[in-house]
Amino acid sequence: MDIGYVDLLNRAARLSGDRAALIDETGALSHRELSEATNRLANALCGADVRPSTPFAIASPNCNTAMIALVGGIKAGAAWCNINLRNAVALNIDVLRRGRCEILFFHSSALGFAREAQAQIPTLRLAICTDRDIEEFTSLAQFCRNGGAHDPDVRLDGNAVAVQGATGGTTGAPKITQAGPGFFTWSAIGFMTALSFDAPPVNLAVAPITHAAGLVALATLAMGGTAIMMGRPDLSELLASIEHRRVSLLFLPPTVIYMLLNHPDARSTDYSSLRYLMSAAAPIAVEKIATAHALFGPVICQSYGQTESGFPLTFMSPAKTSEALADPALAHRLKSAGLPTAATSAIEIMNEAGEILPPGKTGEIVVRAPSVMQRYLDDPEATTAIKRNGWQLTGDMGYRDADGFLYISDRKRDLIISGGFNVFPLEIEQVLARHPAVQDCAVIGVPDEKWGEAVKAVVELAPGTNASETELITLCRESLGAVLAPKSVDFVAELPRSAVGKVLKRELRERYWKDRATRI
Numbered sequence: 001m002d003i004g005y006v007d008l009l010n011r012a013a014r015l016s017g018d019r020a021a022l023i024d025e026t027g028a029l030s031h032r033e034l035s036e037a038t039n040r041l042a043n044a045l046c047g048a049d050v051r052p053s054t055p056f057a058i059a060s061p062n063c064n065t066a067m068i069a070l071v072g073g074i075k076a077g078a079a080w081c082n083i084n085l086r087n088a089v090a091l092n093i094d095v096l097r098r099g100r101c102e103i104l105f106f107h108s109s110a111l112g113f114a115r116e117a118q119a120q121i122p123t124l125r126l127a128i129c130t131d132r133d134i135e136e137f138t139s140l141a142q143f144c145r146n147g148g149a150h151d152p153d154v155r156l157d158g159n160a161v162a163v164q165g166a167t168g169g170t171t172g173a174p175k176i177t178q179a180g181p182g183f184f185t186w187s188a189i190g191f192m193t194a195l196s197f198d199a200p201p202v203n204l205a206v207a208p209i210t211h212a213a214g215l216v217a218l219a220t221l222a223m224g225g226t227a228i229m230m231g232r233p234d235l236s237e238l239l240a241s242i243e244h245r246r247v248s249l250l251f252l253p254p255t256v257i258y259m260l261l262n263h264p265d266a267r268s269t270d271y272s273s274l275r276y277l278m279s280a281a282a283p284i285a286v287e288k289i290a291t292a293h294a295l296f297g298p299v300i301c302q303s304y305g306q307t308e309s310g311f312p313l314t315f316m317s318p319a320k321t322s323e324a325l326a327d328p329a330l331a332h333r334l335k336s337a338g339l340p341t342a343a344t345s346a347i348e349i350m351n352e353a354g355e356i357l358p359p360g361k362t363g364e365i366v367v368r369a370p371s372v373m374q375r376y377l378d379d380p381e382a383t384t385a386i387k388r389n390g391w392q393l394t395g396d397m398g399y400r401d402a403d404g405f406l407y408i409s410d411r412k413r414d415l416i417i418s419g420g421f422n423v424f425p426l427e428i429e430q431v432l433a434r435h436p437a438v439q440d441c442a443v444i445g446v447p448d449e450k451w452g453e454a455v456k457a458v459v460e461l462a463p464g465t466n467a468s469e470t471e472l473i474t475l476c477r478e479s480l481g482a483v484l485a486p487k488s489v490d491f492v493a494e495l496p497r498s499a500v501g502k503v504l505k506r507e508l509r510e511r512y513w514k515d516r517a518t519r520i
Contacts, residue, residue: 005184008222016224022064024229036149041072044147052077053161060107062229065130069105077154079161082210088481095166097121099176156181165307176377182370190343191219194315201225203249216251239269246273253420254284255451274299281420286334298322304337310371314338314406336405344369359402366391416445418453421483431479437465442503446512457486460495
């Protein structure tokens with residue numbers, strides 16, 4: 001029998017039963033208490049006719065009950081549909097509707113969303129409030145009374161769906177990936193083998209656990225460690241928690257690291273407990289690495305992954321980062337996403353002809369790993385497009401050096417990563433096009449000290465019309481939410497176009513990126 005993520009959790013409960021597993025502002029749960037709570041939820045779900053691969057979602061800030069819902073759903077064999085509360089309600093509803101979500105766990109702060117979901121998602125049959133009693137909904141505590149504390153022992157075969165990940169696509173509408181149970185298992189194993197601790201880790205979950213931070217927290221639990229849930233991203237509280245909670249593992253998108261470097265409390269905080277400050281979700285600016293290393297210590301590391309293929313696919317360790325900082329001959333490695341992890345069977349670089357390229361040659365990054373997705377839901381053409389000769393295409397361009405380090409140099413598609421979140425331009429362009437003054441437009445990512453990349457709209461106005469930057473940004477914010485709204489708008493007399501009339505986004509980007517070594 002193959003080992004699964006639940007086996008790793010059960011092992012942690014046996015070996016670290018009295019150690020704190022989850023901590024939030026309401027209190028702490030030990031690994032033994034977490035095991036019992038999640039078993040009760042999983043058994044209650046099974047009793048409510050939740051079968052393997054039943055889609056479920058969580059609408060919540062980071063908190064203990066959100067993690068209980070996630071782990072309980074995994075133990076029941078259900079398929080986690082990840083959504084981001086920062087997105088516009090309509091986008092999340094669309095993802096869950098197309099994903100045929102049946103179970104929704106929601107925090108009371110997302111009550112409005114739960115009501116919208118109940119009204120608009122035909123397949124949704126159960127909505128559970130995780131943190132308190134609300135008359136019109138079942139509470140998590142009440143629902144779990146229907147489940148026993150014994151191990152539900154649900155076993156998924158390799159064809160089952162354990163994850164439905166919301167991503168983006170060339171059409172602008174988020175695609176939905178479907179991956180098997182290996183997605184969770186090999187994510188945990190990847191981190192367990194890449195990270196080394198003298199004592200079980202203490203992870204501070206600052207970034208949303210609906211994304212990569214959730215996989216880091218799940219790995220922490222599998223290692224018998226403690227995941228501290230931060231419900232809102234407050235930088236002063238973050239710094240205080242590192243010192244007072246003796247945090248040893250911290251995952252942050254680069255934009256938050258940049259903000260910490262300039263925070264007034266940053267240089268008076270004790271970082272002696274910190275072993276890993278992991279940057280992921282977007283490449284960290286090379287010039288910021290030395291500053292971060294000097295402030296936080298030799299703890300800076302990077303990792304690479306994606307919804308379609310898993311996380312962590314690669315890892316650039318603190319030791320390798322320190323070596324690159326100390327030795328000018330290795331300084332180029334500061335641009336690297338690191339070496340393949342134990343979760344990755346192979347990472348190579350492929351050209352358009354499907355040939356694997358030698359070190360130093362740039363092409364598309366391709367992956368073989370037990371965590372790669374099975375398919376895009378209801379999109380066989382898109383699925384076929386990213387599968388080639390047993391490899392999964394990532395859509396990212398890059399190269400390997402002779403020592404196997406991976407470098408990401410550009411994107412094959414027009415993906416923008418802003419503040420650690422994926423932004424696809426077409427859906428923004430479609431909203432901008434609704435404005436009567438917008439004749440044509442293009443949305444691109446431009447360099448930004450805070451966000452890594454900032455979303456910029458370049459707009460060509462119709463003759464004789466006017467529109468302001470504030471007006472267009474507000475239009476997008478109201479339709480798509482703050483994450484997808486442009487941070488700035490430039491107005492041009494005419495957009496650059498090819499002979500067939502296609503807007504040349506690469507030419508637009510060149511104006512903003514021409515002095516940068518990489519285009520990401």
